[in-house]
Amino acid sequence: MSIQLKLTLPDWLSAYLEDGPRFYETPAARMSLAIELAARNVLANTGGPFGAAVFDQRSGLLAGVGVNLVMASGLSLAHAEMLAISIAQQRLGQINLGADGGRWQLVSSAEPCSMCLGGIHWSGVKSVLLSARDEDVRAIGFDEGNKPPNWETALQSMGVNVTRDMLRAESCAVLQAYAQRGGIIYNAGKLGAR
Amino acid sequence: MSIQLKLTLPDWLSAYLEDGPRFYETPAARMSLAIELAARNVLANTGGPFGAAVFDQRSGLLAGVGVNLVMASGLSLAHAEMLAISIAQQRLGQINLGADGGRWQLVSSAEPCSMCLGGIHWSGVKSVLLSARDEDVRAIGFDEGNKPPNWETALQSMGVNVTRDMLRAESCAVLQAYAQRGGIIYNAGKLGAR
Numbered sequence: 001m002s003i004q005l006k007l008t009l010p011d012w013l014s015a016y017l018e019d020g021p022r023f024y025e026t027p028a029a030r031m032s033l034a035i036e037l038a039a040r041n042v043l044a045n046t047g048g049p050f051g052a053a054v055f056d057q058r059s060g061l062l063a064g065v066g067v068n069l070v071m072a073s074g075l076s077l078a079h080a081e082m083l084a085i086s087i088a089q090q091r092l093g094q095i096n097l098g099a100d101g102g103r104w105q106l107v108s109s110a111e112p113c114s115m116c117l118g119g120i121h122w123s124g125v126k127s128v129l130l131s132a133r134d135e136d137v138r139a140i141g142f143d144e145g146n147k148p149p150n151w152e153t154a155l156q157s158m159g160v161n162v163t164r165d166m167l168r169a170e171s172c173a174v175l176q177a178y179a180q181r182g183g184i185i186y187n188a189g190k191l192g193a194r
Numbered sequence: 195m196s197i198q199l200k201l202t203l204p205d206w207l208s209a210y211l212e213d214g215p216r217f218y219e220t221p222a223a224r225m226s227l228a229i230e231l232a233a234r235n236v237l238a239n240t241g242g243p244f245g246a247a248v249f250d251q252r253s254g255l256l257a258g259v260g261v262n263l264v265m266a267s268g269l270s271l272a273h274a275e276m277l278a279i280s281i282a283q284q285r286l287g288q289i290n291l292g293a294d295g296g297r298w299q300l301v302s303s304a305e306p307c308s309m310c311l312g313g314i315h316w317s318g319v320k321s322v323l324l325s326a327r328d329e330d331v332r333a334i335g336f337d338e339g340n341k342p343p344n345w346e347t348a349l350q351s352m353g354v355n356v357t358r359d360m361l362r363a364e365s366c367a368v369l370q371a372y373a374q375r376g377g378i379i380y381n382a383g384k385l386g387a388r
Contacts, residue, residue, distance in 0.1 A: 003208040005280050007199040014197040075280050076289050076316035077271065086199050086269050095270050114342075115312025121339040122270040122309055145315040146348035148308075154340035 007073050009065070009087070010046045013037065016065050017091070025060040030107045031129055031166045033062070037080070038109040038174045041067035042183065048142075049178035052080035052108040054088035054097065057127060063104065064088025071184060081108050081116040085123045095124070102126030102159075109171045110137050111164070114145030120155070127161045131171035140175050141185040201267050201277070203259070204240045207231065210259050211285070219254040224301045225323055225360045227256070231274070232303040232368045235261035236377065242336075243372035246274035246302040248282035248291065251321060257298065258282025265378060275302050275310040279317045289318070296320030296353075303365045304331050305358070308339030314349070321355045325365035334369050335379040 016022060016037075024030045030053065037051025048068035055062055066083030070076055088104060089095055097104035105127040111134045112120055120128060134144055148154060152162050179185075210216060210231075218224045224247065231245025242262035249256055260277030264270055282298065283289055291298035299321040305328045306314055314322060328338055342348060346356050 001208060001212050002205055003203045003211060003281060005199075005201040005203075005277065005284060009197045009199075011196055014195060017197060018195050070289065070316075074287060074289055075283050076318070077276055077280055077313055082271055083199065086271055087197060089269050090199060093268060095264065095268055113312060114315055115309055118307060118309025118312055118339050119271055122264075122307075124270070145312050146342050146345065146352075148340050148342045151340065158340075 007069065007075060007078060007083070009069075009083070010044060010072070012040060012044055013046075013065055013067060016062060017087070022062045023060040024055060024062060027107075027129055027163070027166065030055050030060070030105070031109075031131055032170075034107045034109040035131060035167060035171050035174060037065060037067050038171065039177070042174060042178045042181065046072050047078075049174045049183065050080040050108070050110050052084040052106065054084050054125070055105050055107060056103055057105045058103065063092055077115065079113065079116050079119075081106060081112055082119050084108075085119060085125070089123070098124030098126045098159075105129065109174065110134075113137075113142075114147045117147060117151055120160070121158065126159055128155065129163045129166050131166050131168050132175060133165070133168065136168070136172050136175055140179040201263065201269060201272060203263075203277070203281070204238060204266070206234060206238055207240075207259055207261060210256060211281070216256045217254040218249060218256060221323055221357070221360065224249050224254070224299070225303075225325055226364075228301045228303040229325060229361060229365050229368060231259060231261050232365065233371070236368060236372045236375065240266050241272075243368045243377065244274040244302070244304050246278040246300065248278050248319070249299050249301060250297055251299045252297070257286055271309065273307065273310050273313075275300060275306055276313050278302075279313060279319070283317070292318030292320045292353075299323065303368065304328075307331075307336075308341045311341060311345055314354070315352065320353055322349065323357045323360050325360050325362050326369060327359070327362065330362070330366050330369055334373040
């Protein structure tokens with residue numbers, strides 16, 4: 001018997017990829033989608049206030065989606081960026097999202113935590129759009145882990161284009177809504193036996 | 195239709211968990227297992243020269259196993275530590291591996307890359323045993339990403355016990371064997387369209 005690691009996206013999230021191809025032509029439209037995913041994740045009670053997606057930079061084709069599913073899946077790796085990257089890799093049959101002249105772009109409603117920062121490195125993506133800042137995420141209580149202070153320039157020195165603060169107020173509004181609903185801030189080592 | 199992220203362990207690896215409970219009582223026995231997994235992964239051609247496992251610190255019960263399955267799975271997150279942590283969380287039904295007085299221990303045949311370092315943070319484990327050094331892994335060509343220079347003390351300040359250099363020569367021998375076989379060094383952004 002083979003052991004499988006299984007992670008199922010909620011139906012509402014799967015629909016973005018299953019209901020025919022969707023295109024998001026402008027950077028703002030792509031970030032709006034990432035923030036929309038974060039907001040829907042909060043409303044649907046499927047997890048933390050974070051959303052991410054992978055797009056073809058040229059056509060705007062949506063190739064991967066992710067939200068924070070840590071509590072729903074029981075897996076601490078189930079962050080929005082990790083899922084969006086993995087779903088895109090699985091659907092495209094391609095590990096290196098930086099192939100074809102850096103074709104694929106990761107868009108996230110918040111700056112990456114320590115794990116997702118490394119996940120971005122390994123995915124090979126050459127373009128990253130980010131919204132809420134690390135400090136915004138920490139302000140509602142999440143512990144993002146120990147990140148290299150030079151993370152932005154380090155990504156840039158690897159040839160990754162980084163754009164920050166896109167629609168930051170909109171993403172912060174979702175973070176605030178989550179905090180006000182009393183959403184779980186499931187920090188590392190701070191949960192009970194689940 | 196729900197989209198699933200799927201990752202299947204090779205049969206030889208699943209057997210460690212499926213063939214009844216196994217116990218590894220000493221730290222050296224646990225590290226020997228992690229290195230054995232790395233070596234078998236190389237011989238079985240299932241991936242890179244890295245192995246990891248999660249144990250109950252008290253009884254030595256094996257709760258999770260992982261090897262590098264990046265090429266086999268097509269997912270860049272499929273590192274040994276990420277899988278060992280995830281499989282343990284899935285089997286135990288418990289996200290926080292630091293619960294019960296820091297019960298679960300992660301043992302890895304090599305020091306964590308930038309992604310796994312964050313993965314360790316989020317798993318909540320309070321004890322980590324490591325073998326080959328970051329520099330040993332880079333010496334055969336892997337780009338481990340941009341890690342905070344103070345990663346060891348940062349983990350310790352979060353209450354994580356870190357033991358390094360355990361059976362380092364044995365783990366390095368596996369790294370060397372992989373390099374000599376011409377194993378793929380699939381660095382970020384350096385693969386073709388797969």
